[in-house]
Amino acid sequence: MSEICAAFDEIAGLREKNAITLKVAKDRGRKVVGTYCLFSPVELIVAAGAIPVSLCGTSPTPIPAAEKVLPRSLCPLIKSSYGFALTDTCPFFHFSDLLLAETTCDGKKKMYELLGEMKPLHLMQLPQVQDEAALEYWVLELKRLIGRLEEAFDVKITPEKLAAAILLLNEERRSLKALQDLQKRKPAPISGMDLLTVLHNRGFTVDKREAIDLIDRLTAELTELSEQGISPFTLKTPRILLTGVPVGIGSDKVVRLVEELGGSVVCFESCGAYKKVDPVQPGKDLLRSIAQKYLRVPCSCMSPNKGRLQLLEELVREFEADGVIDLTWQGCHTYNVESFTVKRHLQETVQVPFLQIETDYSESDTEQLKVRIEAFLELIGTRRGGRP
Amino acid sequence: MVAAGIDIGSTGTKAVIFDGEIRASVVVPTGWDPKAAGLEAYRQALECAGIEADEVQSIVGTGYGRVSLPIFDRKVTEITCHARGAHFLYPETRSVIDIGGQDSKVISVDAQGRVAEFAMNDKCAAGTGRFLQVMAGVLDVSLEQLGQLAVGATPVPISSMCAVFAESEVIGLLARGTDKGSIAAGIFHSIAGRIQGLAGKVSLSHRVTFSGGVALNRELCRAIGTSLGVDMCVPQAPQMVGALGAAILGYEA
CATH class of the missing domain: 3.30.420.40 (ATPase, nucleotide binding domain)
Known part of the structure; x- marks a missing residue:
């Protein structure tokens, strides 16, 4: 990838570079707010003049340290996030002045109690239903966050700053959507692993404007390559849509295996990817508009979570996916249970082959996963009339 | 057309010679060397069917050890193979x-x-x-x-x-x-x-x-x-x- 695409190369090196940029910004007096989840209303952080950064939680490395405190059977994402904090190996956690967290799943909210002992942490009480009453409550939670940010950083969040933040973040969503929509082309211009690298590293950027420009440049370069017919895949490559739990670099085993075994991950429905591109629809009441956007995130912690079924159905059609893989982490009850509903819904609507994979960050089941994923790709091949 | 199927499993390695009907079917223990087990099962199957290796036009490998043999024309997962084999029998x-x-x-x-x-x-x-x-x-x-x-x-x-x-x-x-x-x-x-x-x-x-x-x-x-x-x-x-x-x-x- 890197030899033919300069923008990709630049993004691949972002994580290391950004840790340094962040330190420089800190030294100049900028405040940093670390986030873990797509439910964090980043507009408020930006409007407070602080730098929002994603915190590490996708590597297996700090899990043994976390298991000294947390149960082994807990989901690897929670253990990794906590382990990074405990071992002080995530530079972004290290430089954070405040952590922003939400009551999403049970494992996370109890872990946040422990995390709050290490750093100032603001916990937002996220409603788990998406109706009017929940929205009223969520607006109050946003107001409470504004209070905390204003007090902690001695700033005033004005409507003007809020409007500017909405514009900037919608612009970011636009650029991320354009990049991912490129994968609707046949064959997809970029591998799922490369796309994941871009989406993952982008989360650690300090200057949003700069990151948006970089993503736009990448999209332009990839469009050009695709027009020239350059792609790592062929028209025969099975197109896979990956849904389920968050994935990133370090927890990319399933993406890697799918592509090693001859598939192409064309779309990630997960929260770091396509769930993220839904913009704020600014109305008269800006705070309410922001609250609406975040409350409609189709995460499995919501009950019911019809939005995910609808989004998946649309994405399968738009990306012309040949198969859906639902990745669920061990110990992630909400996604594991919801897998049944997702499978049934897809069978009743788009009738696309479906495979659930329950695993963790370790490599211990790689051989087993290979058999399953390869058989799944064979199944897709025979459905299209080819030989297995 | 004569075809061979070799299934290198964790315990046993199996080989079948097929030409529209099952001509030979052999099991040997996989042991510690899946490659040797695959070759041995194949050799025995050929012997049992009474045919020479050059008469076989296709060798398909399956099972965990399928990656270890260079003689395979194709590798298919055991999931697809068991489905096809069961369909033939029933x-x-x-x-x-x-x-x-x-x-x-x-x-x-x-x-x-x-x-x-x-x-x-x-x-x-x-x-x-x-x-x-x-x-x-x-x-x-x-x-x-x-x-x-x-x-x-x-x-x-x-x-x-x-x-x-x-x-x-x-x-x-x-x-x-x-x-x-x-x-x-x-x-x-x-x-x-x-x-x-x-x-x-x-x-x-x-x-x-x-x-x-x-x-x-x-x-x-x-x-x-x-x-x-x-x-x-x-x-x-x-x-x-x-x-x-x-x-x-x-x-x-």
Whole structure:
């Protein structure tokens, strides 16, 4: 990838570079707010003049340290996030002045109690239903966050700053959507692993404007390559849509295996990817508009979570996916249970082959996963009339 | 057209020669060297069929060891192969339960013998041949004897699915004087329960084929059939179904 695409190369090196940029910004007096989840209303952080950064939680490395405190059977994402904090190996956690967290799943909210002992942490009480009453409550939670940010950083969040933040973040969503929509082309211009690298590293950027420009440049370069017919895949490559739990670099085993075994991950429905591109629809009441956007995130912690079924159905059609893989982490009850509903819904609507994979960050089941994923790709091949 | 299928499993390596009919079918232990086992099974199968290697036009490999042999024209997963092999033996079959040495699978098959969907056990020996081996070891009997012990016995509940925990549970039962027959029957019920859980994930038809080496154990076949409420078709040589499917896939290509 890197030899033919300069923008990709630049993004691949972002994580290391950004840790340094962040330190420089800190030294100049900028405040940093670390986030873990797509439910964090980043507009408020930006409007407070602080730098929002994603915190590490996708590597297996700090899990043994976390298991000294947390149960082994807990989901690897929670253990990794906590382990990074405990071992002080995530530079972004290290430089954070405040952590922003939400009551999403049970494992996370109890872990946040422990995390709050290490750093100032603001916990937002996220409603788990998406109706009017929940929205009223969520607006109050946003107001409470504004209070905390204003007090902690001695700033005033004005409507003007809020409007500017909405514009900037919608612009970011636009650029991320354009990049991912490129994968609707046949064959997809970029591998799922490369796309994941871009989406993952982008989360650690300090200057949003700069990151948006970089993503736009990448999209332009990839469009050009695709027009020239350059792609790592062929028209025969099975197109896979990956849904389920968050994935990133370090927890990319399933993406890697799918592509090693001859598939192409064309779309990630997960929260770091396509769930993220839904913009704020600014109305008269800006705070309410922001609250609406975040409350409609189709995460499995919501009950019911019809939005995910609808989004998946649309994405399968738009990306012309040949198969859906639902990745669920061990110990992630909400996604594991919801897998049944997702499978049934897809069978009743788009009738696309479906495979659930329950695993963790370790490599211990790689051989087993290979058999399953390869058989799944064979199944897709025979459905299209080819030989297995 | 003569085709060969070689299935290198964790315990046994199987080879089938097929030319529209099964010409030879051979099993050798996999041992520590899957490559040598694959070549040996193939050599024996050729000898048994009375044909020369250059008469074989297609060699398809399957099973965990399929990556280790350079002679394969093609490699196909055991899931696809078991489906195809079961369809050849029982064209009306729509589900296959395959229990091998280190994993168990439930496969749903369409009218053409193609995989519609499948479920596979997680990274653990529960409900696999390995589990049976460990249990037979604790009772100090062979796998065949384990089957005979269970005939007519009332199963004692064995709650642990994990091979390690079940081992301690069985040792406890023996210490309390529970007879071996009831324990053997209990072990089969435990595996049947595990397969039932797996079968719940794919649509299971009433035409079920039981394949894989574990299906050699008739008592276990009965226990699983009863717990699922289905009649099971058990081939004469259930452990050969994967290799047979591999050979057929090569023959048809």
